[in-house]
Amino acid sequence: MLQNDLLLRAAKGEPTERTPVWLMRQAGRILPEYRQVRASVSGFKELVETPALAAEVTIQPVDLLGVDAAIIFSDILVIPEAMGLTYEMIEQRGPHFPKTIESKADVDAIRVAQGHDLDYVLKAIQLTKTQLAGRVPLIGFAGAPWTILAYMVEGHGSKTFSKARRFLYTEPALSHTLLVKITESTINYLKAQIDAGADLIQLFDSWAGILPPAQYRTFSAHYLRLICDALKAHAPHIPVTVFAKGAFFALEDFAASSCDVIGLDWNMDIATSRLQTKGKTLQGNMDPCLLYANQETIQEEAEKMLRAFGSKGYIANLGHGLYPDTDPKNVKFFVDCVKNFKHEAHTQI
Amino acid sequence: MLQNDLLLRAAKGEPTERTPVWLMRQAGRILPEYRQVRASVSGFKELVETPALAAEVTIQPVDLLGVDAAIIFSDILVIPEAMGLTYEMIEQRGPHFPKTIESKADVDAIRVAQGHDLDYVLKAIQLTKTQLAGRVPLIGFAGAPWTILAYMVEGHGSKTFSKARRFLYTEPALSHTLLVKITESTINYLKAQIDAGADLIQLFDSWAGILPPAQYRTFSAHYLRLICDALKAHAPHIPVTVFAKGAFFALEDFAASSCDVIGLDWNMDIATSRLQTKGKTLQGNMDPCLLYANQETIQEEAEKMLRAFGSKGYIANLGHGLYPDTDPKNVKFFVDCVKNFKHEAHTQI
Numbered sequence: 001m002l003q004n005d006l007l008l009r010a011a012k013g014e015p016t017e018r019t020p021v022w023l024m025r026q027a028g029r030i031l032p033e034y035r036q037v038r039a040s041v042s043g044f045k046e047l048v049e050t051p052a053l054a055a056e057v058t059i060q061p062v063d064l065l066g067v068d069a070a071i072i073f074s075d076i077l078v079i080p081e082a083m084g085l086t087y088e089m090i091e092q093r094g095p096h097f098p099k100t101i102e103s104k105a106d107v108d109a110i111r112v113a114q115g116h117d118l119d120y121v122l123k124a125i126q127l128t129k130t131q132l133a134g135r136v137p138l139i140g141f142a143g144a145p146w147t148i149l150a151y152m153v154e155g156h157g158s159k160t161f162s163k164a165r166r167f168l169y170t171e172p173a174l175s176h177t178l179l180v181k182i183t184e185s186t187i188n189y190l191k192a193q194i195d196a197g198a199d200l201i202q203l204f205d206s207w208a209g210i211l212p213p214a215q216y217r218t219f220s221a222h223y224l225r226l227i228c229d230a231l232k233a234h235a236p237h238i239p240v241t242v243f244a245k246g247a248f249f250a251l252e253d254f255a256a257s258s259c260d261v262i263g264l265d266w267n268m269d270i271a272t273s274r275l276q277t278k279g280k281t282l283q284g285n286m287d288p289c290l291l292y293a294n295q296e297t298i299q300e301e302a303e304k305m306l307r308a309f310g311s312k313g314y315i316a317n318l319g320h321g322l323y324p325d326t327d328p329k330n331v332k333f334f335v336d337c338v339k340n341f342k343h344e345a346h347t348q349i
Numbered sequence: 350m351l352q353n354d355l356l357l358r359a360a361k362g363e364p365t366e367r368t369p370v371w372l373m374r375q376a377g378r379i380l381p382e383y384r385q386v387r388a389s390v391s392g393f394k395e396l397v398e399t400p401a402l403a404a405e406v407t408i409q410p411v412d413l414l415g416v417d418a419a420i421i422f423s424d425i426l427v428i429p430e431a432m433g434l435t436y437e438m439i440e441q442r443g444p445h446f447p448k449t450i451e452s453k454a455d456v457d458a459i460r461v462a463q464g465h466d467l468d469y470v471l472k473a474i475q476l477t478k479t480q481l482a483g484r485v486p487l488i489g490f491a492g493a494p495w496t497i498l499a500y501m502v503e504g505h506g507s508k509t510f511s512k513a514r515r516f517l518y519t520e521p522a523l524s525h526t527l528l529v530k531i532t533e534s535t536i537n538y539l540k541a542q543i544d545a546g547a548d549l550i551q552l553f554d555s556w557a558g559i560l561p562p563a564q565y566r567t568f569s570a571h572y573l574r575l576i577c578d579a580l581k582a583h584a585p586h587i588p589v590t591v592f593a594k595g596a597f598f599a600l601e602d603f604a605a606s607s608c609d610v611i612g613l614d615w616n617m618d619i620a621t622s623r624l625q626t627k628g629k630t631l632q633g634n635m636d637p638c639l640l641y642a643n644q645e646t647i648q649e650e651a652e653k654m655l656r657a658f659g660s661k662g663y664i665a666n667l668g669h670g671l672y673p674d675t676d677p678k679n680v681k682f683f684v685d686c687v688k689n690f691k692h693e694a695h696t697q698i
Contacts, residue, residue: 159508162638162672169642212615212636212668248597249618266561269598285563289511293518319561323511 004136005154006067011200011239011260011281013313017349019306020068021338024322029071030328033060042228044089048074050062052306053132062136064346065332066339069200071138072128074203078150082113083185099317100155107178115192122196129197140198142190144205144244145182146220162209168219175219183223187230194235202229202241209246221253228258241283251276260322266319270308282309283318291330298330302337304334311343351548353485357420360549360588360609362632362662366698368655369417370687371570372680374670375410375421379677382409393438397423403473404480411485415682415688421477423470425492425553430499431462432587449504456527462534464541471545478546489547491539493554493593494531495569498524510559517568523567532572536579543584550580551590558595569593570602577607590632594669600625615668619657632664637672640679647679651686660692
């Protein structure tokens with residue numbers, strides 16, 4: 001059914017004719033076509049909550065950049081909202097929660113979300129699948145429970161997330177109660193995404209890197225493992241990616257989990273990561289700032305990266321989302337560099 | 350001459366009766382006594398630039414917290430200022446440079462600072478040494494050239510420092526020209542700090558963790574090595590500490606340099622770091638958020654850390670600066686936990 005299933009084969013460690021490529025935040029502000037759609041609505045949330053528009057901007061980078069996958073246009077903060085904690089997206093500043101989690105009563109008042117609570121995302125997935133008509137796979141996603149807790153407690157982005165981290169130290173039991181609720185909500189939500197048509201699921205642990213290793217294992221990696229296991233029980237053929245930014249210390253934990261793909265940020269050394277994650281496909285890990293360089297440098301660095309990862313078990317991507325002021329011409333050039341590069345093993349397929 | 354030289358002996362890997370302890374940002378907003386002095390002046394910079402007041406707040410944590418070292422109250426941004434790029438410190442927001450580095454002309458206009466350009470810091474060091482009267486050693490410090498460049502190009506703090514990182518990709522030769530000037534200025538400055546009485550020098554690479562490993566080696570670790578070598582040639586008996594936050598991937602590079610002590614943030618695993626830094630003393634790496642916990646937890650975690658680091662070649666500290674809203678009672682409790690803990694090897698001295 002899929003005309004291009006490179007992403008799914010690479011995720012499963014199967015041979016491919018070339019390395020698949022997509023980019024985190026490929027649907028978004030770097031594209032003038034996105035900004036035009038964004039200007040037609042009142043705000044970011046309206047775009048996320050309007051399936052026809054979400055589908056439109058999801059497909060834009062497939063048309064414009066030629067990437068090997070679409071990722072549904074949404075936000076990790078739809079989960080806390082479905083659990084009863086509304087967020088606002090403030091232009092130039094990021095998310096803001098008018099009410100945050102501080103006490104046992106706050107945690108008790110939060111409900112476990114069901115898949116149908118996020119009907120607008122499921123509709124956007126169905127619509128996107130129809131409109132993609134099998135051109136490339138569609139990636140569904142959610143935030144890791146720790147990252148979601150961090151926002152629910154802190155109330156907004158932060159350099160240190162010291163309020164959220166304080167909560168883990170002062171309220172460990174309550175933290176786990178909340179993490180269990182987020183985990184259950186996320187499992188319900190991701191199962192529904194798969195049922196709606198998502199071909200691969202990615203978990204984003206954006207704030208993994210601010211926890212000490214032991215605390216990360218207890219308060220984050222554990223719940224990621226539960227989610228991977230639940231998704232595998234629900235749909236064994238759907239690959240699952242874990243991308244925990246900054247959690248270089250947890251790669252071996254992820255390798256021991258039931259996920260298929262592990263995302264690497266640009267701090268992580270490729271050879272070391274390969275050793276620590278045997279049997280898993282890797283994704284990443286180009287510095288998003290490379291795309292500010294001239295095309296000669298972009299090509300050189302892209303090829304160096306492709307050679308280092310090898311011909312199998314690799315999905316090309318950045319080590320984090322595209323920065324909004326990146327020139328789309330350079331983004332497309334990077335995508336083309338990956339698509340034009342052939343390992344010897346590729347040519348034999 | 351020093352009544353308490355635990356820090357210096359530990360830095361050199363010599364046996365000590367107990368583990369020495371001090372805390373990054375121990376002189377500062379956590380102490381009401383500091384806030385009182387701070388309120389008596391017009392701003393942070395006046396405090397930094399007034400030797401009598403800088404000395405006073407430098408000594409406060411020695412009296413109030415009982416730490417084993419003082420660290421001169423100053424800022425890493427005095428170096429760009431001495432090179433011709435003035436900074437402002439904006440309350441609640443952090444540093445701001447009205448003019449930033451963008452072009453070759455900007456780099457050419459920047460001068461190499463001499464030690465005497467920062468006379469007010471040298472006077473503060475001399476005054477502090479006199480007033481400490483040998484109670485504990487005094488730590489001098491500077492920023493790593495990469496971190497200083499990051500501020501000079503970006504102009505202010507940033508989550509991504511994408512403007513500074515773009516500069517490395519688009520202007521690599523100019524970046525090196527600037528880094529050489531910063532390195533020379535820093536060497537002049539730190540030699541003068543040693544001559545003024547600093548007993549140990551620490552280099553802070555606050556933004557180490559946002560560079561890919563290969564880029565970090567070229568644009569940062571290289572210059573840190575030059576500084577360590579120059580200081581060792583100037584004063585072989587003065588220990589040098591390198592603390593590069595987030596640069597877990599560079600520990601082996603630091604181990605191969607002439608520094609004596611390597612600082613660890615709270616992401617870095619103790620056993621792994623020991624293996625990668627054989628022959629060097631380590632410093633850190635408690636999560637600053639631990640000090641929000643109850644005292645039972647603080648003691649448990651502090652002792653776990655002390656056991657993991659062992660009895661020699663270790664200086665207890667946090668993995669980053671104290672957060673300003675930490676309760677000074679908990680800070681003192683943590684310091685006392687370290688001071689009261691004895692490894693078996695300690696009791697035999």
